[in-house]
Amino acid sequence: MTSVTVEYYAQLREQAGQGRETITSDADSLAALYGELRQRHGFRLDIAQLKVAVNAQFRDWQQAFADGDLIVFIPPVAGG
Amino acid sequence: MTSVTVEYYAQLREQAGQGRETITSDADSLAALYGELRQRHGFRLDIAQLKVAVNAQFRDWQQAFADGDLIVFIPPVAGG
């Protein structure tokens, strides 16, 4: 089992009811991790609408993650 | 004879040694008027390098002018 911190922003934060949580998971990819969390929190955004960052760097969904990572799922952005 | 005021800017002002003069001329076009003044003041700019304005409106060189007009010959500009 891997222990990571996940941060939520925008609609993901609202749907999770929190901005941040520390979880353990045996998911073998970031995509699988999002699938687990989606089921738990009822996220409506599909993975195709998101990007993912690990420790403030964008990552591919198929990559794994490690103990202590900070993982952020990025909903569609709208700066400016 | 027509009496007009001529204003000079930039290198024309320097070459004329004045910013403004009132003159009388029987030139029948703005081009002919510039020719007269060029001879008098030794202007080095050719008519092809200039534009001309009468009463703060650009005019064609072949147009005539009238008593009391304010005539300005416009050397190559360089705003900004």
Added chain:
Amino acid sequence: MSRVTIAAQPVDTNTLRKALQQPGCGGFCVFEGWVRETNEGREVSGLDYEAYNELAIGEGERIIDEAVQRFGIADARCAHRVGSLAVGDTAVWIGVVSPHRDEAFRACRYIIDQVKQRLPIWKKEHYLVGESSWVACAHAPADEHDHAHQG
């Protein structure tokens, strides 16, 4: 100091401008994005912005690096507000300096376009009538960066 600022305070444009001044630069191009009173036909009463600061600053720095390389500008700054904004407030400020104006304009345009598509910043619009909603950036251009969203 970072060239990218994400802050809840109003953008201090005078300080940003001063930071960019250098005697070899003749062209200074600025873009400011202001909160509009309408968006897609709905009357807007205000906005809440939130950002994933660390990634937003890193991505903003990459965008400025790209602009320096592509256009040869001398320097640039980007400041983005977070928190609650009212109609008329400045949400984003981009400033670019360059020896000549052509690169300054093109780089400023590049930076704001990329900022809107790539910075992890989210906007919830509040309307005079109806429920607030999270707004997604309009469709990305054809030559979008790898990191840009599709939607």
Added chain:
Amino acid sequence: MSRVTIAAQPVDTNTLRKALQQPGCGGFCVFEGWVRETNEGREVSGLDYEAYNELAIGEGERIIDEAVQRFGIADARCAHRVGSLAVGDTAVWIGVVSPHRDEAFRACRYIIDQVKQRLPIWKKEHYLVGESSWVACAHAPADEHDHAHQG
């Protein structure tokens, strides 16, 4: 008040910006031209600008009218300095507001390009070494306006 100002005083950018603010506008694009320390390889110590004010204001107003018609912007302002300027001083300020940013950028670029070619404003450069000289605007673009200079 005229949208075009020709003045010996430093450009008051805050006042110009405020005059342009309107709640329907989300994009504000500014260009400032600063006096550079070099021009065409020569070290510049300062500049003197002079203008034929009445025609410069009229021509500036025409340029802004053209920008409004071509690009559909909401409003614009142009301010140009005259008199003696030092390296780093702002010689010209152009500001454009528009509902969206694309028109704001394009119109701002149009206005500064036309201002440089068409306004009866002259610049005498002073150099660290050698005689001062009157500078002519670089070659006009292909789609130049009738009034533009060729040289």
